[in-house]
Amino acid sequence: MTNENRQPVMAGNWKMNVNHLEAIAYMNKMAFSLVDADYARTEVVIFPPFTDLRSVQTIVDADHLSITYGAQDISAHEAGAYTGEVSGSMLKKLKAKYALIGHSERRAHHNESDELVNAKVKAAIKSDLIPMIAVGETLDIRQSGNAIEHTLSQVTGALKDVRSNYVDESVIAYEPVWAIGTGEVATPQDAQDMSLAIREKISKLYNQEVADKVRILYGGSVKAGNVKTIMEQPDVDGALVGGAALDPDEFLRIIRWPDQP
Ligand code: PEP
Numbered sequence: 469m470t471n472e473n474r475q476p477v478m479a480g481n482w483k484m485n486v487n488h489l490e491a492i493a494y495m496n497k498m499a500f501s502l503v504d505a506d507y508a509r510t511e512v513v514i515f516p517p518f519t520d521l522r523s524v525q526t527i528v529d530a531d532h533l534s535i536t537y538g539a540q541d542i543s544a545h546e547a548g549a550y551t552g553e554v555s556g557s558m559l560k561k562l563k564a565k566y567a568l569i570g571h572s573e574r575r576a577h578h579n580e581s582d583e584l585v586n587a588k589v590k591a592a593i594k595s596d597l598i599p600m601i602a603v604g605e606t607l608d609i610r611q612s613g614n615a616i617e618h619t620l621s622q623v624t625g626a627l628k629d630v631r632s633n634y635v636d637e638s639v640i641a642y643e644p645v646w647a648i649g650t651g652e653v654a655t656p657q658d659a660q661d662m663s664l665a666i667r668e669k670i671s672k673l674y675n676q677e678v679a680d681k682v683r684i685l686y687g688g689s690v691k692a693g694n695v696k697t698i699m700e701q702p703d704v705d706g707a708l709v710g711g712a713a714l715d716p717d718e719f720l721r722i723i724r725w726p727d728q729p
Contacts, residue, residue, distance in 0.1 A: 474683050476699065477639060477706035478723045479513035479600065480713025481540065481568065481687075482520075491520035495527040497716045498535060502723070507534040510706070510723055513566060513600075514713075515540045518554055521562045529563070538566025538600065541574060544587035546594070556595025567592040568708075570626060571602045572645045582625025589626055593634045600639040601626045602687070602708070603666075607646035615644070619662060620669045632674045636681035640666055641708040647688025649711055656697045656704075659686040663703035692721035696728045 486494065495514075502512065514537045516524050524537050543553035559567060569592065570585040585601065592599040603622040605615040619642065627635060642662045644654050654662075663684040671679035686698050687708030698704055713719040721728060 471680065471702070471705075473680060474705045475511050476509065476725075477511045477513060477683055477685060478719070478725070479515060479566075479568075479639075479641075479685065479706065479708045480719050481515040481571070481708060481710050482517060482714060483540070483573070483710060484517060485714055486516060486520060488520045488523040491516055491523045492527065494716050495524055495533075495535070498720070499527065499531050499533055501716075501720050502533075502535070506723055510725075511536060512723055513538060515566070515568050521559070521564065525562050525564075536565040538564045538568060538597070540568050540571065542567040542569065542588050542592050542595075542597070544584060544591050546591070556591050556597055559597060560595045565598060566600050566639070567597045568600045568602065568641075570622070572604060572643060572648060576645075582622060585622075585626045586628045586630075589630060589638075593630065598637055598639065599626075600641055600685075600708070602641045602643050604643040604645055604662075604688075610644065610646065616662065616665045620665060623666055623669055624673065627670075627673060632678045635670065635674055636678045639683045639685060639706075640670075641685040641687050642666060643687035643708060649689070651689050653689045653694050653698075654686065656701050659698055659704050660701035663701065663705075667703055690722065692718055692725075692728050695722050695725040699725045 512535045539559045569588045574580045589599045603619050605618045609618045667679045683705040685706040685708045690707040690709045691712045
């Protein structure tokens with residue numbers, strides 16, 4: 469992380485964990501622990517389940533916290549007969565900043581295609597939410613030597629017909645599927661190689677200025693013990709953290725990555 473134009477991001481994805489009462493306790497702990505220097509260095513983002521968003525918003529608003537938050541998914545539709553879906557405008561009303569789109573668990577368990585991911589990216593932008601787009605290869609694809617090609621095609625698919633002024637504030641999270649929740653971490657060099665390849669792809673799809681602004685995160689079994697070497701890579705601008713973000717103390721250590729071993 470060397471580019472001073474890109475503020476590092478540490479994002480915690482709670483997945484289907486933490487009820488709204490537990491969310492209040494978690495947020496209070498963050499509010500109590502984080503200081504101005506933490507916020508100045510790193511953007512802290514929480515992705516709670518939909519049912520917790522109102523509780524998170526209430527604490528962030530009441531205590532004027534600089535923590536940002538988003539939804540773990542978003543409907544591709546604006547409104548209407550889509551039982552179970554949550555629209556971008558509903559999320560915006562809760563003052564969400566981000567929508568996490570294309571997480572590998574949604575691609576795998578809900579058959580989300582690149583086309584649907586692209587539609588959700590556009591839905592987020594339409595509601596003035598910033599898309600955080602997750603991409604990454606399975607173990608089979610990595611072993612066949614096609615990890616970069618596959619991941620870049622997901623990037624291209626997600627950004628189809630998206631204008632450059634929306635892309636430069638978007639966030640791409642490179643999450644090798646084989647590293648998510650498994651304890652297996654990509655090497656810092658793997659994270660760097662893929663992040664650079666993604667940046668170069670965005671430069672080709674748009675231009676170098678856009679590529680220099682896009683923040684690219686690594687995700688996959690990030691913990692306090694491995695975050696620092698990952699963050700030392702010049703094209704890695706932060707981390708998307710699942711399991712380790714469920715423990716606020718561990719997530720705080722990750723947010724304070726320069727102090728870690
Ligand atoms: C994730 O859910 O995006 C993730 C990276 O999970 P974990 O940190 O548990 O591997």
